[in-house]
Amino acid sequence: MKFWELHSHCRAEPELLRRVADNPEWAQFADWFDQCDVLIAGCRRDILDLELPDELCGHVLSHSKIxxxxxxxxxxxxxxxxxxxxxxxxxxxxxxxxxxxxxxxxxxxxxxxxxxx
Structure with missing residues (x-):
């Protein structure tokens, strides 16, 4: 799952993105999610199109009510x-x-x- 796809999924449940900080190995991703508006405005395709680790996506999505x-x-x-x-x-x-x-x-x-x- 790409960075922007997980961010998009979490529009209805923005609190889910805080789950990225649950694992210290994902600290860089947590920082990027905090700065997502800046990344989008700057067209940072190198980050927005980055494939996230399945474990990270699964951890976040496991808390989704959708x-x-x-x-x-x-x-x-x-x-x-x-x-x-x-x-x-x-x-x-x-x-x-x-x-x-x-x-x-x-x-x-x-x-x-x-x-x-």
């Missing part, structure tokens, strides 16, 4: 509706499909799983 629905026909959507399908957590979605698909669903409301990278 859920998703995976339908029988292969679509993933944000949870919170009565649509049929398997309900999964943000961490389960990340582990199964990756950060890119999470971002697509968060941005557009749904994404077909076959479109994942």
């Amino acid at each position: 859920t998703y629905i995976v339908s029988a026909d292969g679509w993933m959507r944000r949870g919170g509706s009565d649509l049929p399908g398997e309900r999964i957590t943000a961490l389960e979605a990340f582990n199964r499909y990756g950060g890119w698909l999470l971002e697509e669903v968060n941005e557009f409301g749904s994404c077909h799983i076959s479109k994942r990278r």
Whole structure:
């Protein structure tokens, strides 16, 4: 999952980004998340496009209250509706499909799983 994708996912739950500071090995990432507005304004693609360690992403996403629905026909959507399908957590979605698909669903409301990278 890229730096900007995790930041984007946490827009609805900004307190999750404080979890990065739970591990001293992630101190640089915690500093960058604190300065994210400056990084975005400065178009720091070297940081914004950086692939974060899976362990860091999993740690942050394990505390997310956002859920998703995976339908029988292969679509993933944000949870919170009565649509049929398997309900999964943000961490389960990340582990199964990756950060890119999470971002697509968060941005557009749904994404077909076959479109994942």
